[in-house]
Amino acid sequence: MKQLAIIGASGHGKVIADIALLSGYDEVIFLDDNPEVKTVGEYNVLGNRQMAAELAKMSCDFIVGIGNAAIREKIQNEIISKGCNVVTLVHPNAVVAFDSKLGIGTVVMAGAVINSGSVIGQGCIINTGASIDHDNVIGDFCHISVGAHTAGTVSMGTRSWLGIGAVVSNNLDVCSDCMIGAGAVVVSDLTAPGTYVGVPAQSK
Ligand SMILES: CC(C)(COP(=O)(O)OP(=O)(O)OC[C@H]1O[C@@H](n2cnc3c(N)ncnc32)[C@H](O)[C@@H]1OP(=O)(O)O)[C@@H](O)C(=O)NCCC(=O)NCCS
Structure with a gap:
């Protein structure tokens, strides 16, 4: 099963999720560091971005769905350094x-x-x-x-x-x-x- 984890549970993330499902992913997982964010649209938030390394071991792909450029840059570089496969959609x-x-x-x-x-x-x-x-x-x-x-x-x-x-x-x-x-x-x-x-x- 082809899975994509989106870091950042927001409207922007939902748009990315839609693209992922149209591009051959079977499942979309959301991660968000704000513990108060439990859902985004139809999706449940699985946990925070500390889960990324664990998901990477299960061949999950990643994308950072955060509008703020500096935060997007920081998190993308961080998860790449932890072995996550960041994709282009x-x-x-x-x-x-x-x-x-x-x-x-x-x-x-x-x-x-x-x-x-x-x-x-x-x-x-x-x-x-x-x-x-x-x-x-x-x-x-x-x-x-x-x-x-x-x-x-x-x-x-x-x-x-x-x-x-x-x-x-x-x-x-x-x-x-x-x-x-x-x-x-x-x-x-x-x-x-x-x-x-x-x-x-x-x-x-
Ligand atoms: C430029 C921008 C970042 C400024 O935000 P801000 O610093 O919070 O500015 P404010 O809303 O306090 O406005 C300050 C002044 O700039 C003016 N101003 C703000 N944005 C403006 C714009 N895009 N064009 C012309 N004037 C603008 C305001 O009218 C205000 O004028 P005043 O001091 O004479 O009343 C913001 O207004 C903007 O354009 N954001 C773009 C958002 C966007 O494109 N989102 C798309 C996501 S897909």
């Missing part, structure tokens, strides 16, 4: 170019498009209906939110977050640890970590 109704690359722990949600030559790092979230156009380089643990878009030849550093409906114009570089607010339009390089909002996006 792509919704069957996403479109991913054959010559693009996706790192481990990355999830691509329904309706997302990743175009030719783009490289997506580890632990990224390419959320529902988002698009990454050709030849992007998206760093580890980035989140491209629901309905957000990057044009061709964009680069993003580690842990940056493009908010819902935001866009990055072509040939631009966004450095690490940027939060680009909902609906923002990035039209110039973002060279300092921080929060950017508005049209055109400016430091908040």
